Amino acid sequence: MNYEDVCSVEEIPPNELRAFEVNGAFVAVAHLPGPNGDAAGGTFTAMEDSCPHAGAPLSDGHLEPGGCGEDGEPDVHGATVVCPLHAWRFDCRTGKWCDAPKGKVRVETYPVKIEAGRVLVHVPD
Numbered sequence: 001m002n003y004e005d006v007c008s009v010e011e012i013p014p015n016e017l018r019a020f021e022v023n024g025a026f027v028a029v030a031h032l033p034g035p036n037g038d039a040a041g042g043t044f045t046a047m048e049d050s051c052p053h054a055g056a057p058l059s060d061g062h063l064e065p066g067g068c069g070e071d072g073e074p075d076v077h078g079a080t081v082v083c084p085l086h087a088w089r090f091d092c093r094t095g096k097w098c099d100a101p102k103g104k105v106r107v108e109t110y111p112v113k114i115e116a117g118r119v120l121v122h123v124p125d
């Protein structure tokens with residue numbers, strides 16, 4: 001699996017997103033904070049940078065704590081990105097549309113790994 005180096009971990013502060021082009025795809029990389037709201041224990045996620053509603057770049061949205069569970073129940077371990085245009089919400093880890101998590105609408109997500117302080121993202125061919 002080919003991972004592309006997109007940036008250092010310091011380039012995306014906790015609770016922020018950045019846009020990158022990876023293997024020809026536009027990708028929104030999010031820095032989910034750890035339990036204390038800072039970088040300690042945090043993680044990074046990557047998703048396609050286009051809202052399925054009307055195509056707004058999700059990297060221009062903002063993060064809110066809590067993801068979406070299977071039944072629409074909040075999942076405290078995740079985080080959602082809120083679309084900047086009409087505020088649809090997507091789980092950063094799974095791409096599920098939190099307003100209807102059992103539906104078919106979702107955004108593509110991509111594997112991320114951290115190596116030597118760098119954020120690496122895999123977008124399949």
Ligand code: FES
Pocket residue numbers: 051052053054055056083084085086087088
């Ligand atoms: S374009 Fe994202 S909610 Fe409308």
